[in-house]
Amino acid sequence: xxxxxxxxxxxxxxxxxxxxxxxxxxxxxxxxxxxxxxxxxxxxxxxxxxxxxxxxxxxxxxxxxxxxxxxxxxxxxxxxxxxxxxxxxxxxxxxxxxxxxxxxxxxxxxxxxxxxxxxxxxxxxxxxxxxxxxxxxxxxxxxxxxxxxxxxxxxxxxxxxxxxxxxxxxxxxxxxxxxxxxxxxxxxxxxxxxxxxxxxxxxxxxxxxxxxxxxxxxxxxxxxxxxxxxxxxxxxxxxxxxxxxxxxxxxxxxxxxxxxxxxxxxxxxxxxxxxxxxxxxxxxxxxxxxxxxxxxxxxxxxxxxxxxxxxxxxxxxxxxxxxxxxxxxxxxxxxxxxxxxxxxxxxxxxxxxxxxxxxxxxxxxxxxxxxxxxxxxxxxxxxxxxxxxxxxxxxxxxxxxxxxxxxxxxxxxxxxxxxxxxxxxxxxxxxxxx
Numbered sequence: 214x215x216x217x218x219x220x221x222x223x224x225x226x227x228x229x230x231x232x233x234x235x236x237x238x239x240x241x242x243x244x245x246x247x248x249x250x251x252x253x254x255x256x257x258x259x260x261x262x263x264x265x266x267x268x269x270x271x272x273x274x275x276x277x278x279x280x281x282x283x284x285x286x287x288x289x290x291x292x293x294x295x296x297x298x299x300x301x302x303x304x305x306x307x308x309x310x311x312x313x314x315x316x317x318x319x320x321x322x323x324x325x326x327x328x329x330x331x332x333x334x335x336x337x338x339x340x341x342x343x344x345x346x347x348x349x350x351x352x353x354x355x356x357x358x359x360x361x362x363x364x365x366x367x368x369x370x371x372x373x374x375x376x377x378x379x380x381x382x383x384x385x386x387x388x389x390x391x392x393x394x395x396x397x398x399x400x401x402x403x404x405x406x407x408x409x410x411x412x413x414x415x416x417x418x419x420x421x422x423x424x425x426x427x428x429x430x431x432x433x434x435x436x437x438x439x440x441x442x443x444x445x446x447x448x449x450x451x452x453x454x455x456x457x458x459x460x461x462x463x464x465x466x467x468x469x470x471x472x473x474x475x476x477x478x479x480x481x482x483x484x485x486x487x488x489x490x491x492x493x494x495x496x497x498x499x500x501x502x503x504x505x506x507x508x509x510x511x512x513x514x515x516x517x518x519x520x521x522x523x524x525x526x527x528x529x530x531x532x533x534x535x536x537x538x539x540x541x542x543x544x545x546x547x548x549x550x551x552x553x554x555x556x557x558x559x560x561x562x563x564x565x566x567x568x569x570x571x572x573x574x575x576x577x578x579x580x581x582x583x584x585x586x587x588x589x590x591x592x593x594x595x596x597x598x599x600x601x602x603x604x605x606x607x608x609x610x611x612x613x614x615x616x617x618x619x620x621x622x623x624x625x626x627x628x629x630x631x632x633x634x635x636x637x638x639x640x641x642x643x644x645x646x647x
Contacts, residue, residue, distance in 0.1 A: 360388025
């Protein structure tokens with residue numbers, strides 16, 4: 214059996230589930246090894262009664278996680294250089310967050326559908342979040358996920374304006390339920406599920422001339438402050454400010470999606486702080502919970518009150534504002550408030566970007582804070598790097614809509630020594646490309 218120099222030694226076992234765990238791409242060398250030898254393509258989740266999102270998951274069997282590392286049941290250690298796709302910004306198992314979660318479990322879990330009872334964990338989370346935001350963003354609605362928060366934000370925009378047109382940006386990704394998919398741009402991911410929401414239009418991200426398409430018929434413009442799935446696309450300050458001005462002129466609401474680029478990821482607690490704009494509705498998720506599942510949309514009290522009537526229960530969700538989740542949110546925000554987490558991120562991120570730009574086969578690096586996209590000359594090179602890094606204990610990942618790039622997004626708490634360890638592996642992967 215010919216094995217590439219970066220193939221993990223467990224491949225020799227011919228255990229299909231273990232083999233599959235190192236196959237992030239359907240055309241990877243590992244996957245093709247199976248197909249050319251008539252081995253069944255493994256389905257490790259389906260085989261244990263769980264739904265599977267692809268036919269080629271990483272398949273790591275996780276035993277525990279701590280700090281920047283994930284430990285698997287076969288005794289291996291992996292550096293999580295993507296923070297679980299932007300969730301574990303404070304690392305895995307931050308002690309303050311764990312303590313808060315344990316304390317809440319001892320008090321109570323679910324007691325009633327959201328909006329009927331006053332619960333201390335919800336109050337604490339809202340107080341801390343709104344204190345960190347501009348005064349116009351003073352009312353929070355904690356929900357179950359980022360995509361639910363997008364759905365609710367779109368509903369709120371329609372309710373506030375009485376309009377129906379939704380404008381999103383080319384390259385956008387906002388989630389995978391019907392509404393959020395409708396305002397996401399990748400048609401390949403949408404076509405099977407049409408029809409989606411009507412009256413949705415797309416404008417160019419960072420394209421000044423397209424702002425004229427926002428009119429008095431527009432309920433809202435939704436944009437990621439920094440686009441993620443498109444490959445970390447950073448808008449010009451002038452464009453985002455002009456977008457804000459155009460929304461003011463037409464009465465359209467501006468929704469900024471910071472599900473991934475927020476919570477310190479981009480070098481400030483909220484990415485919009487770097488652009489001199491304030492949205493009408495801010496959407497958060499992922500890292501907001503410190504590792505527990507949460508979404509949140511934040512708006513003014515005036516606007517949010519409209520969800521209470523005509524109709525009543527304008528947005529309702531049984532588990533929204535779950536006390537355990539809100540305890541995680543509050544603890545996460547306390548860490549950001551009390552620890553010097555965000556301040557050094559941009560300068561350290563620039564050091565990482567400078568190193569990556571020096572490597573062979575790298576065409577471009579886009580970076581803001583600890584948010585990186587690394588362009589390469591081909592998808593095959595991306596596959597090589599992701600597979601090599603995984604086999605050598607460093608988890609990187611790709612972008613759904615930017616296949617010639619791979620992503621890194623390390624925990625904000627990572628040390629310089631850990632950064633250097635991961636970068637050394639990435640450099641080895643680049644040098645291994647033939």
